Amino acid sequence: MALIVQKYGGTSVGSVERILAVAEKVKSWHDRGNQVVVVVSAMSGETNRLIELARQIDPDPSPREMDVLLSTGEQVTIALLAMALHRLGVDARSYTGGQVHIRTDSAHSKARIMDIDGTRVRADLEAGRVVVVAGFQGVDENGAITTLGRGGSDTTAVAMAAALKADECQIYTDVDGVYTTDPRVEPKARRLERITFEEMLEMASSGSKVLQIRSVEFAGKYNVPLRVLSSFEEGEGTLITLDEEDDVEQAKISGIAFSRDEAKLTIRGVPDHPGVAYQILGPIGEANIEVDMIVQNIGKDGTTDFTFTVHRNDLPRALEILKKTADELGAREVESDDKIVKIALVGVGMRSHAGIASTMFKALADEQINIQMISTSEIKVSVIVDEKYLELAVRTLHDAFGLDAEN
Amino acid sequence: MALIVQKYGGTSVGSVERILAVAEKVKSWHDRGNQVVVVVSAMSGETNRLIELARQIDPDPSPREMDVLLSTGEQVTIALLAMALHRLGVDARSYTGGQVHIRTDSAHSKARIMDIDGTRVRADLEAGRVVVVAGFQGVDENGAITTLGRGGSDTTAVAMAAALKADECQIYTDVDGVYTTDPRVEPKARRLERITFEEMLEMASSGSKVLQIRSVEFAGKYNVPLRVLSSFEEGEGTLITLDEEDDVEQAKISGIAFSRDEAKLTIRGVPDHPGVAYQILGPIGEANIEVDMIVQNIGKDGTTDFTFTVHRNDLPRALEILKKTADELGAREVESDDKIVKIALVGVGMRSHAGIASTMFKALADEQINIQMISTSEIKVSVIVDEKYLELAVRTLHDAFGLDAEN
Numbered sequence: 001m002a003l004i005v006q007k008y009g010g011t012s013v014g015s016v017e018r019i020l021a022v023a024e025k026v027k028s029w030h031d032r033g034n035q036v037v038v039v040v041s042a043m044s045g046e047t048n049r050l051i052e053l054a055r056q057i058d059p060d061p062s063p064r065e066m067d068v069l070l071s072t073g074e075q076v077t078i079a080l081l082a083m084a085l086h087r088l089g090v091d092a093r094s095y096t097g098g099q100v101h102i103r104t105d106s107a108h109s110k111a112r113i114m115d116i117d118g119t120r121v122r123a124d125l126e127a128g129r130v131v132v133v134a135g136f137q138g139v140d141e142n143g144a145i146t147t148l149g150r151g152g153s154d155t156t157a158v159a160m161a162a163a164l165k166a167d168e169c170q171i172y173t174d175v176d177g178v179y180t181t182d183p184r185v186e187p188k189a190r191r192l193e194r195i196t197f198e199e200m201l202e203m204a205s206s207g208s209k210v211l212q213i214r215s216v217e218f219a220g221k222y223n224v225p226l227r228v229l230s231s232f233e234e235g236e237g238t239l240i241t242l243d244e245e246d247d248v249e250q251a252k253i254s255g256i257a258f259s260r261d262e263a264k265l266t267i268r269g270v271p272d273h274p275g276v277a278y279q280i281l282g283p284i285g286e287a288n289i290e291v292d293m294i295v296q297n298i299g300k301d302g303t304t305d306f307t308f309t310v311h312r313n314d315l316p317r318a319l320e321i322l323k324k325t326a327d328e329l330g331a332r333e334v335e336s337d338d339k340i341v342k343i344a345l346v347g348v349g350m351r352s353h354a355g356i357a358s359t360m361f362k363a364l365a366d367e368q369i370n371i372q373m374i375s376t377s378e379i380k381v382s383v384i385v386d387e388k389y390l391e392l393a394v395r396t397l398h399d400a401f402g403l404d405a406e407n
Numbered sequence: 408m409a410l411i412v413q414k415y416g417g418t419s420v421g422s423v424e425r426i427l428a429v430a431e432k433v434k435s436w437h438d439r440g441n442q443v444v445v446v447v448s449a450m451s452g453e454t455n456r457l458i459e460l461a462r463q464i465d466p467d468p469s470p471r472e473m474d475v476l477l478s479t480g481e482q483v484t485i486a487l488l489a490m491a492l493h494r495l496g497v498d499a500r501s502y503t504g505g506q507v508h509i510r511t512d513s514a515h516s517k518a519r520i521m522d523i524d525g526t527r528v529r530a531d532l533e534a535g536r537v538v539v540v541a542g543f544q545g546v547d548e549n550g551a552i553t554t555l556g557r558g559g560s561d562t563t564a565v566a567m568a569a570a571l572k573a574d575e576c577q578i579y580t581d582v583d584g585v586y587t588t589d590p591r592v593e594p595k596a597r598r599l600e601r602i603t604f605e606e607m608l609e610m611a612s613s614g615s616k617v618l619q620i621r622s623v624e625f626a627g628k629y630n631v632p633l634r635v636l637s638s639f640e641e642g643e644g645t646l647i648t649l650d651e652e653d654d655v656e657q658a659k660i661s662g663i664a665f666s667r668d669e670a671k672l673t674i675r676g677v678p679d680h681p682g683v684a685y686q687i688l689g690p691i692g693e694a695n696i697e698v699d700m701i702v703q704n705i706g707k708d709g710t711t712d713f714t715f716t717v718h719r720n721d722l723p724r725a726l727e728i729l730k731k732t733a734d735e736l737g738a739r740e741v742e743s744d745d746k747i748v749k750i751a752l753v754g755v756g757m758r759s760h761a762g763i764a765s766t767m768f769k770a771l772a773d774e775q776i777n778i779q780m781i782s783t784s785e786i787k788v789s790v791i792v793d794e795k796y797l798e799l800a801v802r803t804l805h806d807a808f809g810l811d812a813e814n
Contacts, residue, residue, distance in 0.1 A: 016463040020464065053487060056423040057427065057487050058491070058494040062489065062490060065490050065501055066486070071482075075475060075479045076457070076460070076479050079461070079473070079476035082469065082472045082475070083461060083464045083469060083473075084465070086468070094472055144506075145503075145506075
């Protein structure tokens with residue numbers, strides 16, 4: 001008998017029929033003798049309906065009241081799912097975030113979970129009940145309703161699993177696991193049976209949208225085994241765990257992530273003196289624009305060239321700021337390019353295997369794909385290339401690292 | 408400066424435009440220096456939408472989960488109204504029933520309020536804020552969400568007013584007050600400036616649908632001055648208060664209520680022995696059918712005739728039960744009639760004025776209206792007449808007691 005926390009997102013509970021299907025799935029886990037806690041999101045479309053209502057009242061509504069409004073979405077789902085379980089003869093009880101004491105800070109619309117009191121949930125589980133909990137929401141120390149922001153239901157599930165010391169946290173989604181890369185780009189992409197938290201984080205931050213970064217961080221921090229599965233198909237999904245040496249797959253590389261949402265800015269001929277990086281990036285950060293990759297080249301005549309990437313949506317604002325900085329610094333020129341993509345090779349095997357980066361560069365060179373920027377971390381190598389090469393580059397690397405073979 | 412609790416029902420907050428209009432009304436009271444607590448219902452249509460969702464999952468859903476579901480309706484309204492107030496520059500905070508500790512018993516879907524902790528509301532009012540509270544809902548001692556049943560928002564408002572010792576509880580509705588009778592039947596009907604709790608209760612129980620009976624009982628018990636006003640028009644409405652001798656209107660009669668939802672059953676030739684009333688009405692009560700008027704006539708040869716009224720919807724079931732009873736008691740026959748109406752004359756003036764009933768009977772007799780049953784209480788005389796006489800009887804009595812005159 002295991003204690004399992006399951007999370008079903010908005011698409012999985014998007015209609016009465018789907019809620020009934022989720023209830024069947026929950027029942028099958030419960031029937032096999034498991035204790036089951038289910039965390040659910042709002043039915044798909046509901047959150048947008050509520051946002052639209054608020055927008056008609058006030059284009060810039062109070063975050064506190066927005067949370068009161070949006071938290072009703074999950075509350076509708078928990079009640080309906082509990083009813084669906086009852087109809088199948090499963091004893092179940094639903095709870096809002098506040099009712100199971102999911103305590104957060106007071107940062108409305110992007111609150112962080114501080115603490116969960118699992119007492120009530122444990123009592124229900126001991127009594128043989130399935131517990132249905134509203135995702136995405138909590139209460140602050142004053143009892144005000146808070147929400148965790150987009151994707152927050154994953155975090156609720158992981159936090160609940162950590163608080164209950166669950167054996168596994170299962171995230172049900174519309175894909176059946178984590179793949180070596182996006183199967184829409186490389187049809188030979190293979191589902192991974194296991195991946196480490198670190199790899200999953202690097203995959204997520206490089207564009208793989210299977211899981212929210214915060215929930216993976218949380219799972220890693222509290223060592224909650226996390227499994228990604230399909231709501232609609234049977235299967236084992238992908239298990240995300242700590243890196244256990246003897247257990248990790250032999251592959252050096254787990255996957256290839258990529259992101260189309262990139263844009264590149266270059267400032268040329270900047271006087272090369274200490275603090276210039278701060279002078280260039282400081283104003284960008286102050287405008288709340290996140291900078292991803294940064295490369296500084298040594299120039300000539302005491303000047304330097306400086307290149308960085310931002311989210312494509314932020315390019316116009318970043319460019320405007322950078323032009324102002326260029327004037328102030330007496331830089332020669334500013335360039336930008338939003339026809340680029342980022343491709344990242346991720347794998348804990350890199351730590352112990354040399355030559356990964358050079359294999360990557362050679363494979364791309366053999367296909368005449370020019371690398372514009374390179375950035376490396378302990379378990380990741382990222383490159384920026386022209387967006388027209390995206391599919392070719394992903395398939396080339398997938399093949400070069402033998403990811404489509406069963407290994 | 409007064410402390411006022413206002414309640415707006417589903418129609419008053421049925422759209423974004425109407426919520427904005429309610430916010431304007433609240434603001435005008437707040438601007439005049441009053442402390443204002445606003446209790447709101449779900450937007451009209453929302454409760455039915457949620458019930459339909461539940462029905463698709465399970466035709467007989469758990470009352471506990473139904474309350475979790477339905478309570479979201481008011482929660483949406485409180486958030487939107489608080490946003491609307493912010494937009495008008497009014498500081499406001501919304502609270503669910505649970506957040507302001509509206510403690511109820513655990514009778515899901517028809518819970519009764521046990522206690523309200525006004526501490527948080529008072530603190531907000533002291534800070535100059537308008538407080539917006541979800542009507543119709545509370546929490547039981549285990550923190551489970553409960554609802555008070557249809558019309559429960561009126562009760563929330565009155566209970567909140569009692570807990571805060573408010574100067575007035577204002578119920579905004581789609582009529583501009585309590586009338587001497589239904590203006591659709593008697594165009595000369597006049598809005599009452601004042602009416603006592605007792606009279607209002609008798610009016611409500613005799614078919615006047617302006618206020619829920621429970622909220623009037625509650626207001627009377629805690630002596631909360633209650634005012635019925637229009638959401639859509641300006642005006643003083645009708646104030647419902649204790650009977651204060653020197654203050655009561657001169658009229659003997661305050662109003663004429665009526666109900667079309669009546670049906671009459673008669674059992675003839677029942678052996679007249681002690682306990683026969685119980686033998687007849689016991690099985691009816693056990694079937695959860697409410698009996699209103701009861702008349703027993705002395706018959707002949709040691710038998711008696713027994714007549715009572717029930718809600719028209721309950722007639723088929725009541726008739727079935729009564730026929731069985733008739734067989735058991737050896738009664739002669741059973742008759743029923745659902746083409747009847749009840750008309751009730753209500754007024755605290757009856758206590759000190761003789762002859763009210765005879766004036767009523769004479770006025771009806773002059774119009775050849777036959778009275779089928781009569782029932783009296785301290786401040787009410789009710790009669791049952793053929794339904795075809797409803798309009799004529801109401802207008803006749805309205806005129807006979809001078810209700811259309813300004814007095």
